Amino acid sequence: MFIEHLAIWCTDLEKMKTFYCSWFNATANTKYFNPVKNFSSYFLSFEKGPRLELMEMPGISNNLNDLLKQYKGLIHFAVSVGSAEEVNRLTEAMRAKGITILGEPRFTGDGYYESVVADPEGNRIEITA
Known part of the structure; x- marks a missing residue:
C-alpha cells in the first residue's frame, strides 16, 4: 500500500498551482471542471511520491487553523x-x-x-x- 494523493481545498486554485509548480517543480494535469458542482481541480505530480490534488468549489468553509498553533488532524x-x-x-x-x-x-x-x-x-x- 502507499499514499496515492493528498488534497487541499483552495480559495485561489491558479495561485496555488503556480506556487507548487514554481517552487517544487510539480507538473499539473489539465484542469478538471465539473459544471454541475462548479468544482475545479488539478492533480500535481512530483518527481516521485504521492500526487497533490488542488480543489476549488464555492461554499467550502475556511480552515480555522492558526499558523502559529498546532491542532489535531493533518x-x-x-x-x-x-x-x-x-x-x-x-x-x-x-x-x-x-x-x-x-x-x-x-x-x-x-x-x-x-x-x-x-x-x-x-x-x-x-x-x-
Whole structure:
C-alpha cells in the first residue's frame, strides 16, 4: 500500500498551482471542471511520491487553523529537496519573495534537516533534505 494523493481545498486554485509548480517543480494535469458542482481541480505530480490534488468549489468553509498553533488532524506534509544546501537555498529564495517562513532551517531531534514554510493559503510545508 502507499499514499496515492493528498488534497487541499483552495480559495485561489491558479495561485496555488503556480506556487507548487514554481517552487517544487510539480507538473499539473489539465484542469478538471465539473459544471454541475462548479468544482475545479488539478492533480500535481512530483518527481516521485504521492500526487497533490488542488480543489476549488464555492461554499467550502475556511480552515480555522492558526499558523502559529498546532491542532489535531493533518497539519503538514513534507517535500524532500535532496540536501541541506537545497533546503537553505530554497528557504532563502522563498523568504526573498515574501513567502512566510514558519520554521528556520535546522536539524530536528529525529534527525531531519528541514525548514517550514506556508503556501499562499496557509498550509504548512516542511522542506526536507
